Amino acid sequence: MDSPSFRRGRRLAIDVGDARIGVASSDPDGVLATPVETVPGRDVPAALRRLTALAAEYEPLEVVVGLPRSLSGGEGPAAAKVRTFAEALAKNLTPLPVRLVDERMTTVTAAQGMRASGVSSKKGRSRIDQAAAVVILQSALETERSSGHPPGQCVEVVV
Template structure:
């Protein structure tokens, strides 16, 4: 069994209305919710994420990349790529990685319903839960493969 690089990570689930954020412990064992950032004002969301990066000092930030079930990328993926590229510029030298997030919101919503959280009350928490699912999946992938998950966002200056 491979291991995970030591260091805290942040995960981001980018949506139109909200951005869910999760983090993990320095050993990469457990992902936990951090907060939901309002997402409609992108510059404000970027500033809040920069502040969280400063506070948590992560090894990297993992951003969920929405793909259709067949793996294709649509308009939502383009938006997330642009968001991740902007974030990568703002938080250099911390790396940003894009990871496949197919089904994470569905998984998160099912988990929330199973724990008795109503969808109305749970909307902002679902975004955090989706970020937890993204991060836990990235950690598990790295643990199995021994390689950092997903694809690194290159910062073009």
């Protein structure tokens, strides 16, 4: 049973890490999140180009980016890096909205799920980022379904 204000359309989710960026996509109905790929993250301009290409390919309604917060809800250096990255991504994707969503515990949840399904930590390193992006996206979709509002906060593009 959909909330009347749930927006139909595919979404992309991004889990930004220092070395890798996990990407996930939802189906056009916004029901199920699935892994897409892991983008190398050390070369930021190259990563932004790849993410822009993925957005062109998937034509999402929006892109959600996981914002790492401490368990108490505060933001540290990792959150500042993600905010800066999300702003650069939003400039590349204008007019496509980029939203920051709370990602507390997503990597832990993704790692537990992968271990439970028998994926070794060595094999899973490149896939953990995709799995974390899936958790971020699934959470964002559920938040929108239950609240009737887009999740997180929209990244403002400053020109």
